[in-house]
Amino acid sequence: MLEQMSLFDTHQEDTDEEENNVNEQEQTDNDDIAFVAKLKSSRTLASILKTIHFADDAIFCALPTGIKIIVEDKQCVQGNAFIDTRVFDSYELVRQIRFRFHLETVLNCLNVFGIPLDPVTHEPLPTNVAVQIHYRENQTHPLQLYLEEEGVITECLIKVLDDTDTIDFDFQTENVVTKVVFKASGFKEALSEIDLKADCIELLITQDVPHFRLIANGCGGSTSVDINQDSPVMDTFLCTEPVNNRYKTQFFQYIVRALSIASKLSLRIDAAGILCAQFLIYTEKDKPSLVEYFFGPDEELNEHEANTQSSDVVLIED
Amino acid sequence: MTEKKFIFVIPPEHVRHFGKALQVLTKLGEEIYIELITKTNGLSFRTANQSRSSYSCITFYRDFFQEWPQDDLQKEKIKCRISAKRCMSAVHAVLSSKLTRLELVFDDRKSNLSFILHCRYNIIKIHSCFYIDCEKLQARFDKQSYKNCVSIMSKTLQDLTAHFPAKWDEITIRATKDQFIIKKCDEIVHDDESIVYGMNFQVVCEPREFISYDIQYKSDITFCLREFKFLLGLADLLNLPMTIYFDSRGRPIIFCFDAEEFYFDGTFVFATMANREGETDISFNMTQTSVNDTSTMDEDDLVSYRQYTINTTGVNRGGKKRPAPSTSPTLETQINPIDEEFNIDEDNISIDPKQRISTTNHKNTTTTAFGDTTYTVLSQQSIVGLQQSEDFMADMTDDEDEEN
Numbered sequence: 047m048l049e050q051m052s053l054f055d056t057h058q059e060d061t062d063e064e065e066n067n068v069n070e071q072e073q074t075d076n077d078d079i080a081f082v083a084k085l086k087s088s089r090t091l092a093s094i095l096k097t098i099h100f101a102d103d104a105i106f107c108a109l110p111t112g113i114k115i116i117v118e119d120k121q122c123v124q125g126n127a128f129i130d131t132r133v134f135d136s137y138e139l140v141r142q143i144r145f146r147f148h149l150e151t152v153l154n155c156l157n158v159f160g161i162p163l164d165p166v167t168h169e170p171l172p173t174n175v176a177v178q179i180h181y182r183e184n185q186t187h188p189l190q191l192y193l194e195e196e197g198v199i200t201e202c203l204i205k206v207l208d209d210t211d212t213i214d215f216d217f218q219t220e221n222v223v224t225k226v227v228f229k230a231s232g233f234k235e236a237l238s239e240i241d242l243k244a245d246c247i248e249l250l251i252t253q254d255v256p257h258f259r260l261i262a263n264g265c266g267g268s269t270s271v272d273i274n275q276d277s278p279v280m281d282t283f284l285c286t287e288p289v290n291n292r293y294k295t296q297f298f299q300y301i302v303r304a305l306s307i308a309s310k311l312s313l314r315i316d317a318a319g320i321l322c323a324q325f326l327i328y329t330e331k332d333k334p335s336l337v338e339y340f341f342g343p344d345e346e347l348n349e350h351e352a353n354t355q356s357s358d359v360v361l362i363e364d
Numbered sequence: 365m366t367e368k369k370f371i372f373v374i375p376p377e378h379v380r381h382f383g384k385a386l387q388v389l390t391k392l393g394e395e396i397y398i399e400l401i402t403k404t405n406g407l408s409f410r411t412a413n414q415s416r417s418s419y420s421c422i423t424f425y426r427d428f429f430q431e432w433p434q435d436d437l438q439k440e441k442i443k444c445r446i447s448a449k450r451c452m453s454a455v456h457a458v459l460s461s462k463l464t465r466l467e468l469v470f471d472d473r474k475s476n477l478s479f480i481l482h483c484r485y486n487i488i489k490i491h492s493c494f495y496i497d498c499e500k501l502q503a504r505f506d507k508q509s510y511k512n513c514v515s516i517m518s519k520t521l522q523d524l525t526a527h528f529p530a531k532w533d534e535i536t537i538r539a540t541k542d543q544f545i546i547k548k549c550d551e552i553v554h555d556d557e558s559i560v561y562g563m564n565f566q567v568v569c570e571p572r573e574f575i576s577y578d579i580q581y582k583s584d585i586t587f588c589l590r591e592f593k594f595l596l597g598l599a600d601l602l603n604l605p606m607t608i609y610f611d612s613r614g615r616p617i618i619f620c621f622d623a624e625e626f627y628f629d630g631t632f633v634f635a636t637m638a639n640r641e642g643e644t645d646i647s648f649n650m651t652q653t654s655v656n657d658t659s660t661m662d663e664d665d666l667v668s669y670r671q672y673t674i675n676t677t678g679v680n681r682g683g684k685k686r687p688a689p690s691t692s693p694t695l696e697t698q699i700n701p702i703d704e705e706f707n708i709d710e711d712n713i714s715i716d717p718k719q720r721i722s723t724t725n726h727k728n729t730t731t732t733a734f735g736d737t738t739y740t741v742l743s744q745q746s747i748v749g750l751q752q753s754e755d756f757m758a759d760m761t762d763d764e765d766e767e768n
Contacts, residue, residue: 236487239457256488267450267476267493277486 080143080183081108084136088177088193089170090329091129092156095149097304097325097337098125100296104149105212106189108139108181116212117149123297124213124340132333143181146207147189155202159195169306181206215340218316224251224285226258230308230325232279236260237302241269246344247298251315252288262295281310291319292344304337319343370400370442370470372407373431379466381626383458384601385409385422390452391594392420392632397501398477400433400442410501411448417635418591419503428627442470443500446477450493454479457491470495503633507618510609511581512539516574518599518606518621524567525596528589534637535589537610537617540582544569549586549637581611586637595619595632602626614638 085091098104098117105116112130119125131137162171173195180190191202237260240247244262251258256272258280275283301323305311308325315321324338374382386409389396393411400407401423408423426432458466458481465482478492507513524546528535538545547566571577599606602623609618617636622629 232485236483236489238460239453239489239491241453266447267491269453269492270490272488272490274486274488279485279487
């Protein structure tokens with residue numbers, strides 16, 4: 047394999063110069079640098095961002111533990127992606143930052159060298175594109191992304207937007223009514239024929255058979271999937287109270303999308319009926335990344351429920 | 365129907381056949397009519413296309429199923445129809461998963477047909493659709509009255525027609541004692557009456573390609589290619605001998621197969637292009653009393669078939685119904701000499717005793733239930749329509765009666 051040109055160890059003069067320019071700039075504005083992260087494969091970041099790409103804007107937070115990206119859709123769905131510091135090759139955080147950015151733009155930049163697809167499975171192949179993220183606290187400076195493949199460097203400067211508040215679903219982790227953990231591949235197979243054009247998806251989780259049932263009611267009929275507790279697809283099954291809630295179908299479309307890169311999926315529902323779906327994603331490093339969704343139940347259809355506590359979902363803003 | 369549940373269980377080895385057969389039906393029509401026939405112990409699935417120019421019927425017999433509704437339930441009948449689209453999604457699920465068991469449950473209380481798929485990993489998928497009780501769908505045709513009957517392996521037929529481009533609307537068969545030619549219909553007539561010759565190719569087969577070859581009438585018929593290709597979709601899975609009955613233009617062509625070892629059979633009837641209006645095949649005598657049928661034909665159905673042919677002729681060909689090739693009159697006049705030769709030539713007499721036996725059984729026919737809706741695939745002008753059968757009680761002997 048050819049010795050790759052990389053941002054990490056430059057040998058040629060041109061890139062040296064470029065690097066020097068960047069370094070010089072960095073020296074002069076060093077006080078402003080809030081965050082620098084380097085990743086050997088941009089594919090890791092791009093594929094995770096793609097799973098939560100269901101709205102135009104996203105919130106970017108750089109925390110001491112890693113990066114958190116929050117995407118919200120019409121105040122009823124929230125998707126979060128957590129990428130631990132150990133996934134990055136280099137992670138320097140000066141101050142915690144939080145800003146809003148246009149997700150599609152960043153995704154396009156991360157994929158600027160193209161997305162090679164496997165001819166057979168049509169899955170994206172791993173690439174040699176490295177990425178560096180620089181951000182200065184000063185809002186006049188844009189978010190800087192440097193992507194490099196085999197000596198070619200692309201510099202992307204993306205304007206950041208004002209930060210906005212995000213919903214706090216107030217998921218009651220201490221009051222979780224049911225928790226089910228699935229193997230992602232098996233669950234994806236189970237969902238493969240669910241009619242995603244139906245209006246809503248009904249989730250039925252009980253201690254008796256069928257333990258887990260997903261029903262999609264379409265016009266002219268319905269499709270349902272039953273997964274038994276004994277199924278090898280199900281890793282964990284905990285149910286303190288029977289649950290029968292409805293959720294909007296588009297939520298499950300997000301779930302199916304995330305299943306393609308995840309290894310495990312955990313579904314938890316709390317007493318208020320909020321569904322928290324967490325996906326464990328393993329990339330190159332041993333440390334997994336996490337993508338989670340919060341869905342509120344479809345309230346008007348749950349009025350007849352006697353078992354679940356009839357508390358309204360309260361959205362508390364930060 | 366009653367307030368009970370009819371449960372049919374299909375064993376894993378037959379699941380793919382069931383799925384594939386149903387898949388073909390969902391492509392050939394908008395609604396699938398289901399009927400439980402107690403006499404022959406068969407569950408039949410039938411469909412007809414929107415313009416009623418094709419009819420398909422696949423019947424699964426008792427041995428196809430692992431479990432069958434008990435005898436006491438059989439006093440009640442299943443007669444209903446379901447939407448082909450809903451069925452398509454269920455069939456797609458059946459074909460794409462490895463199943464350990466497939467159940468069909470007719471729940472009369474909820475008017476619901478459920479396909480219960482037992483997949484691997486202890487996962488159960490249920491596809492249900494609503495059904496509507498209705499009268500049965502039945503076509504009237506008489507296989508015995510056809511002069512030409514050939515039998516060929518379905519895979520061979522599929523290979524022969526595989527390279528016919530799907531964009532060709534129709535396909536023509538020209539059959540004589542010595543040759544069986546499959547080709548595209550000859551002329552394209554534009555509005556300005558000029559004739560344009562497009563690309564054409566033909567497949568010429570000799571009688572020895574066929575399992576049996578019995579041609580008594582020189583035929584030149586044209587029918588829909590698209591539906592024919594759907595029908596041959598079954599050939600991928602089952603390489604079975606397919607029997608084809610046909611003769612004059614306008615008379616429908618019938619494809620039958622009998623998968624004995626798999627316990628199901630199928631019949632497909634496609635309308636063929638008729639001659640110019642008014643023209644009939646003079647030398648050809650029809651044995652059935654379907655002449656009566658023409659007089660009571662619904663005007664709407666006539667219109668719908670014409671519409672179908674207009675739609676299939678394509679935009680650039682104008683709105684004309686394609687006329688018969690100019691050679692057809694000459695073909696007809698040669699019939700008598702060929703018949704004479706034919707009688708002497710023993711090798712070409714069709715040896716198909718199985719077919720003969722099954723079709724002579726229907727002499728003792730029973731009348732169908734009063735009020736059944738049937739439609740007739742007409743001979744002379746190949747117009748297919750819906751009729752009330754009570755008018756035609758006397759004509760029951762002509763039916764391809766599956767209740768035998």
